Amino acid sequence: MAQIAGAEDSAEWQSSKKASRGGSAKAAWLADTLARVDKKKRAATGSAKSPKPKAAAEKKTPEAAQKVVAAKSNGFSSAAVSAVKDLKGIAKRPIPTAITPMLASVTEKPFDNPDWVFEIKWDGYRAVAFLENDTVRLVSRNHNDLSPRYPELKVLADAVQAKNAILDGEVVVLDETGRPSFSLMQQRTGIRAHGRQAAPNRDLPILYYAFDVLYVDGYDLRRVTLEDRKRVLQEILKPSEIVRFSDHYPGEQGTALFEVAKQKGLEGILAKKRDSCYEERRSREWLKIKITQTVDCVIGGYTEPDGSRQYFGSLVLGLYNEKKKLIHVGQAGTGFDQALLKQIFGVLKEIETKTNPFTGPVDAKKVHWVKPVRVAEVKFSEWTHETSEGGLKLRAPVFLGLRDDKNPEECTFQQAVSQK
Structure with missing residues (x-):
């Protein structure tokens, strides 16, 4: 763990600070730092493979974009169908019109447990994304429409290889050090007074970190295990300059990830049971471990x-x-x-x-x-x-x-x- 304390002086970090205002290099640096820690830990414990980080920006080529359009013109994406058709717990039904987000309970101390996975706790606004026939509707945890606030996130329709889908994620703004900042998130959104919305600061770029998928092309995934939902999300999501996959880390890495988050000044981490279904309420199947009270x-x-x-x-x-x-x-x-x-x-x-x-x-x-x-x-x-x-x-x-x-x-x- 001591080796990452000076990571901000590295060549990768210095080059990332010269990147565009889109913040992609800064976000990628954070993901890469966590991935390096994960790799070192696995090497020390003799584990075999290390998962590849999915948060780094990937530019969509014209050929890739054409494939997505072609797939959607057939009514669904072949990637989406192949990812979900044989999953245990899946149910075929029309797309839900509303979702109440699953919320995490609080626990005091980090832990290691192979039955869990861990994620970074992003300090932004929770947003459930409804994708229907190339339209995108973003909904807050208290069911307010966020779509007009973040018009950039219309690109979600191109980032997901499915005609209809529901994603759960968080809208985030990164500061100059690559850390999520709720203060900047508020400036980007604009402070709402009754009857009007303050002018948002459009110069602050936003990112959407997707961490769950609840519905794909006619199939409801809420009774599917988290582990399988994560796999589906990775298969159908094409990360871009704005849309990212919020990576998860194995259960043996909980304490290590918490220490990295603490050193990087992050808000905390989330622990989620690998076999948890999506409950539309606060649950002990998901836990948040805060660094700052x-x-x-x-x-x-x-x-x-x-x-x-x-x-x-x-x-x-x-x-x-x-x-x-x-x-x-x-x-x-x-x-x-x-x-x-x-x-x-x-x-x-x-x-x-x-x-x-x-x-x-x-x-x-x-x-x-x-x-x-x-x-x-x-x-x-x-x-x-x-x-x-x-x-x-x-x-x-x-x-x-x-x-x-x-x-x-x-x-x-x-x-x-x-x-x-």
Whole structure:
């Protein structure tokens, strides 16, 4: 593991920083780094083959594009049919009109287990992609249409060798070091205020990392094992400058991958059971292992700024208890630059109200209340037991971003406790 600590000084990394703004070289560098670690680990343990990384960019040749068009003109892709026709658990039915994404539960420590596979946890927006007759519809985890926000992802229709398909994945923006950045993701998307969407920063290129396939040309794969679904996805997906396969690593590599993710400053990793079916709910068959503690909170108000600071001082945050009452858990006053303060303030002013949304005391002064309709993601150092309702309180929370893809009702103490 020590060898990769200086990988950013390597020739590969220096050349990747000179690449185009599309970010493909940066993403490929991350995948290649993880693949090298995987190869070294396998060599040390005497394992035979190392899986080839699929995240590196591959340019579609005109000949390849013609093959995809020809396959689709026949009603389905030969690659898709050959990949799915004999799978256990497959069901033939019309394409679903809606999918509720499968969510991972939290576990504290990384582990190694051959019955599991591991993936990088991308810090972006979850997006289920519905591909029907060359049209692409992107849907968030709370069933909002994301398609107008990311018109570039129409290329998914060409990247998938199937006429109709449903993919699960994540929309991501990489920073200058090749790491996924939720802050840049928000800038690319534009902060949404009620009734309007702030202008997105189109100069920030997006990537779509596909990690699952749920439907292919008349066949529902949700009762097929994850291992088989991953194989199908690899067979039908043609990675491009924008569309990537989110690679997975064998169960013996969980701890090693976690250490790589930690060294690279990533959010964490995911563990998924190889034989897991796709459940449209939160499940223990998928686990997330976080490097940084984060939590999604409801914004219930904001404080006035002090000194030379403009717009507001901090966000007043809360979580819902089992009685569906909003309880104060702290304030986040850091994590903002001047431009972000102004943007967030515009959002807050539109939802300001005279009604206090919290039950119980709020340990903050000069609070302006807002309707509890927006969600903020914050990172923090630890939980403390300080609330009057017997709940938890955040220590040193730092604002990371607004979560338009999360509903306020999801921000509960029960969920917070499960993430401790």
